[in-house]
Amino acid sequence: MAPCELCESMSAFWPLWVAVAFAVTAAGAIAWIRHWRNRLSAPVRYDAHHRLTTDDGCACALDRLLPNAGAPGAADLPPVLIVHGLAINQRNCDAFDDLSLARDLRAAGRDVWLLTLRSGLHDLTWRQRQKVCFAAMADQDVPLAVAEVRSRTGADRLDLIGFSMGGMLLYGSLGRSVDPAHVRRVVIYGSPGMVRIPIWPLSKLRLPVFFAWLAPRMPYRALGGLLAPFVDWYTTPLHRIPYNPDNVAKGRTASVLVDAIEDVPWALHRDFARWAITDGEIRVGNMRALDSLRGLTTPVRFFAGAVDGLAPPPSVALAFAAWGASVMAPGAVDKTLHVLGRATGCVHDYGHGDLMFGSRAGAEVFPPAIAFLQESDR
Secondary structure (H helix, E strand, O other), X not given: OOHHHHHHHHHOOHHHHHHHHHHXXXXXXXXXXXXXXXXXXXXXXXXXXXXXEOOOOOEEEEEEEOOOOOOOOOOOOOOEEEEOOOOXXXXXXXXXXXXXXXXXXXXXXXXXXXXXXXXXXXXXXXXXHOOOOHHHHHHHHHHHHHHHHHHHHXXXXXXXXXXXXXXXXXXXXXXXXXXXXHEEEEEEEOOOOEOOOOOHHHHOOOOOHHHHHHOOOEOHHHHHHHHHHHOOOOOOHHHHOXXXXXXXXXXXXXXXXXXXXXXXXXXXXXXHHHHHHOOOEOEEOOEEHHHHHOOOOOOEEEEEEOOOOOOOHXXXXXXXXXXXXXXXXOOOOOEEEEEEOHHHOOOOOOOOOHHHHOOOHHHHOHHHHHHHHHOOOO
């Protein structure tokens, strides 16, 4: 066969060659992710795991850490429920055995429950993934978890901790789908009161609201596995949006990328995109989430990272101001806002993710929240 005939023969099968190249590339990527996931993972153990089915046929989960035996001063205190953020699972606040808000609470004698929202489960069916939106989690996942913890422990009330989107869900559920009478105290970490696009040039654009419908499913889980081996090799301005790299020990971010990061489904991404390109207001359906905070008298502590690119202190302060705003009696609402950075005595300025896995989070970020939650109401 002449060379030109050979070329023509091969070109006739170009769809096959494209398919083979795609299959080889995909197989290589999967093998790469599995290798580094096994190598970089920092597994943790729980005392119990419960898979829950929501009223709309979706799912969420609860993992339990029973209190350490002999821990003083916590026998009369209720269980603690922790709600994680966007694009992450329950490991958000339980990243490592030796660097974990959840395990520090456990060491203080608390019964700790970590909620994995439907957005944090990567084994949902295609039909279930279509139900992953902010309103569904505020109206179903959070109240179901509160009811489940109360039922399994026999506690009348519990303490709540929300990180990032977890705190935003508390904004949208407290006083609506969750009875404040069932909540003793609340801690909020890095949860904005308004959503804006975190990248400066894009934040200045004024896009029509229909652009939110173009928001795709974000495959962060696969991207995290692909990039984990290289994350400590370099630092770009984009790194500083989700966390402050100067404040994280080498190797920690890589483990978080393979253990904790999850995809953002289309419907949930659409919610955040719609808020960001309109007025920034967080909404549950047509209701502004911050409006439900105005009548709350539940004691609360807010924590914000000084250089947080996703939840800057002024944005967290909006929720702080709304909490109990309609309560007329001066001092009737026990609330404070802490900005964590060098100006307030921290070694580094805190960003977003490093509020939970920063090198000094166990000494600077967790203790004030735990001290607040350890206070008795008697």
